[in-house]
Amino acid sequence: FVVPSSSSSSSIAAAAKIATTSLDASKCGNYDYDVIIIGCGVGGHGAALHSRSQELSTAIFSGNDVGGTCVNRGCVPSKALLAASGRVREMRATEHLGEFGIKVEGEVTYDREGVARHAKQLANRVKGNLEGSLVALGVDIIEGRGILVGGGAGAGEVHEVKDATSGKVYTAKDIILAPGSIPFVPPGVTVDEKTVYTSDGALELQSVPQWVAIIGSGYIGLEFSDVYTALGSEVTFIEALPNIMPTFDREIAKQAERLLIRDRPIDYRTGVFASEVTPGIPGVKPVTIKMIDAKTKEHVETLEVDAAMVATGRVPNTANMGLESAGIETSRGFVAVDPQMRVMTKHGDEGVVIPNLYCIGDANGKMMLAHAASAQGISAIENICGRSHTVNHDAIPAACFTHPEIAMVGPTEEQAIERAAKEGWTLGKSQGSFRANSKALAELEGNGMAKVLYNKESGKVVAVHIIGIHAADLIQECANAVAAGTTVQELSMMVHTHPTLCEVLDEAFKGAVGMSAH
Numbered sequence: 001f002v003v004p005s006s007s008s009s010s011s012i013a014a015a016a017k018i019a020t021t022s023l024d025a026s027k028c029g030n031y032d033y034d035v036i037i038i039g040c041g042v043g044g045h046g047a048a049l050h051s052r053s054q055e056l057s058t059a060i061f062s063g064n065d066v067g068g069t070c071v072n073r074g075c076v077p078s079k080a081l082l083a084a085s086g087r088v089r090e091m092r093a094t095e096h097l098g099e100f101g102i103k104v105e106g107e108v109t110y111d112r113e114g115v116a117r118h119a120k121q122l123a124n125r126v127k128g129n130l131e132g133s134l135v136a137l138g139v140d141i142i143e144g145r146g147i148l149v150g151g152g153a154g155a156g157e158v159h160e161v162k163d164a165t166s167g168k169v170y171t172a173k174d175i176i177l178a179p180g181s182i183p184f185v186p187p188g189v190t191v192d193e194k195t196v197y198t199s200d201g202a203l204e205l206q207s208v209p210q211w212v213a214i215i216g217s218g219y220i221g222l223e224f225s226d227v228y229t230a231l232g233s234e235v236t237f238i239e240a241l242p243n244i245m246p247t248f249d250r251e252i253a254k255q256a257e258r259l260l261i262r263d264r265p266i267d268y269r270t271g272v273f274a275s276e277v278t279p280g281i282p283g284v285k286p287v288t289i290k291m292i293d294a295k296t297k298e299h300v301e302t303l304e305v306d307a308a309m310v311a312t313g314r315v316p317n318t319a320n321m322g323l324e325s326a327g328i329e330t331s332r333g334f335v336a337v338d339p340q341m342r343v344m345t346k347h348g349d350e351g352v353v354i355p356n357l358y359c360i361g362d363a364n365g366k367m368m369l370a371h372a373a374s375a376q377g378i379s380a381i382e383n384i385c386g387r388s389h390t391v392n393h394d395a396i397p398a399a400c401f402t403h404p405e406i407a408m409v410g411p412t413e414e415q416a417i418e419r420a421a422k423e424g425w426t427l428g429k430s431q432g433s434f435r436a437n438s439k440a441l442a443e444l445e446g447n448g449m450a451k452v453l454y455n456k457e458s459g460k461v462v463a464v465h466i467i468g469i470h471a472a473d474l475i476q477e478c479a480n481a482v483a484a485g486t487t488v489q490e491l492s493m494m495v496h497t498h499p500t501l502c503e504v505l506d507e508a509f510k511g512a513v514g515m516s517a518h
């Protein structure tokens with residue numbers, strides 16, 4: 001998603017004048033708006049901007065939380081913490097710096113409050129830009145929470161949204177639900193957001209604990225282990241599944257274990273649930289974590305640590321927004337949608353489409369990523385405009401912003417093997433390495449690999465997994481290839497700039513067709 005910076009707000013304002021004037025020609029007929037969006041995170045924002053570009057009159061319920069998770073409690077502040085802590089790690093790595101011929105005299109220190117302030121200020125700035133872009137484009141921001149009214153089983157369409165604060169009811173031809181998600185806290189875990197916290201509390205960096213247990217080794221756990229160890233903490237991961245980083249491609253997870261865990265003050269337990277977590281009092285009483293075996297449920301260990309971070313996934317934020325009264329049955333809070341993002345009354349074959357109601361972003365559970373939410377928002381508006389559109393989720397890249405980064409598009413190798421067997425095609429695999437890449441070596445960052453998985457019959461790229469410096473930027477070329485159906489034959493003949501990290505991919509593409517990279 002793109003938020004125009006405040007420096008360009010005058011041009012936005014100019015554009016907004018034109019856009020606002022065109023509201024008179026709005027197609028909303030008997031309704032207050034063409035489109036009402038509930039939830040002003042990146043999903044709702046993406047939908048609102050595209051809605052206005054299609055000259056639809058648009059209102060968005062923000063629930064007093066413009067920017068939502070990504071901007072206020074997610075992508076944006078976490079990347080600020082990763083950037084600051086990454087600098088600390090780099091400047092403290094005296095041996096590594098010595099290889100460049102750089103000497104850091106004296107101790108490298110940081111000011112915890114200063115680092116926290118950087119994250120907070122960035123979030124506020126992006127939030128301001130995001131709000132500014134909505135206002136400038138003529139989107140009406142309604143500050144309250146939006147609650148669906150009417151509809152009901154068999155009633156078909158839903159056109160009314162009530163402002164929970166004022167009680168005022170607004171009507172729209174089409175409605176988009178974009179309420180996002182909140183942290184999942186497993187039963188038995190007590191969160192005080194001080195000594196036992198979710199990402200919401202962790203992002204405030206109220207302390208840098210000496211020893212922190214991170215429950216869950218997914219994206220959030222991994223990114224925070226990078227932040228904490230860079231700032232001087234020791235980390236213990238507690239992971240319920242048999243492998244650490246279980247959602248990642250196995251080969252990449254093994255490399256990540258070497259690069260992001262083994263060389264750092266991190267240990268881990270796998271196959272255990274944190275079944276009971278009790279907050280502590282800093283300097284007085286430790287946080288206690290009881291662990292049970294994930295299979296036998298027998299107690300295996302109790303840890304006493306300075307702090308615990310709960311990074312055990314997220315759940316949809318769909319309670320108390322009138323879904324039941326509109327006849328919508330959720331599954332664990334997730335709203336079922338069809339490929340056009342239209343809400344289904346329930347999951348499974350019995351669900352029927354509610355034709356003018358859409359649900360985008362984390363709340364539909366398709367892919368919990370900011371850019372996926374925004375893409376789904378744009379797609380919903382396309383469908384509202386009568387141009388049938390579906391999002392290709394296989395072509396949406398993802399990245400974990402550790403040092404080095406991990407990035408991927410498409411299924412893991414394990415999933416691709418299953419898919420190939422089921423669909424009757426042959427899986428090809430080719431690798432590139434950072435070890436022999438001039439740019440990576442100039443940076444003294446020769447660790448990592450890229451692997452390209454492709455369909456041997458068609459040559460089309462199925463998935464790419466990268467671990468290495470700037471993997472998050474490198475993956476885009478691969479995502480575009482998956483989206484466009486580009487073949488490894490075509491990619492192997494495309495010219496990559498020298499010397500760049502992209503040549504790691506060039507090596508993998510050429511390897512797939514039996515050519516060697518220079």
Ligand SMILES: Cc1cc2nc3c(=O)[nH]c(=O)nc-3n(C[C@H](O)[C@H](O)[C@H](O)COP(=O)(O)OP(=O)(O)OC[C@H]3O[C@@H](n4cnc5c(N)ncnc54)[C@H](O)[C@@H]3O)c2cc1C
Nearest residue numbers: 039041043063068069070074075146180361362368369370
């Ligand atoms: C720590 C962390 C780091 C992350 N980092 C990344 C990253 O680097 N890259 C990435 O792609 N993704 C990242 N994510 C995930 C990303 O933040 C989410 O996928 C994204 O925010 C989902 O957008 P959304 O619009 O669906 O929901 P949200 O951003 O959650 O926004 C929903 C909004 O709707 C509001 N709302 C809910 N109900 C109502 C109502 N009834 N009326 C009015 N408003 C309502 C909520 O308060 C919220 O403001 C991260 C998440 C976390 C927690």
Ligand SMILES: NC(=O)c1ccc[n+]([C@@H]2O[C@H](COP(=O)([O-])OP(=O)(O)OC[C@H]3O[C@@H](n4cnc5c(N)ncnc54)[C@H](O)[C@@H]3O)[C@@H](O)[C@H]2O)c1
Nearest residue numbers: 186216217218219220238239240273274311312313368399
């Ligand atoms: N860079 C990014 O794109 C980024 C960054 C952060 C978050 N996110 C998004 O936010 C979402 C949530 O991230 P997350 O890391 O919390 O979830 P996740 O689903 O990625 O990982 C949660 C982990 O916790 C484990 N777990 C669950 N309950 C447990 C228990 N009781 N004890 C021990 N382990 C337990 C699970 O097995 C899993 O490995 C993700 O879906 C991700 O897409 C994205």
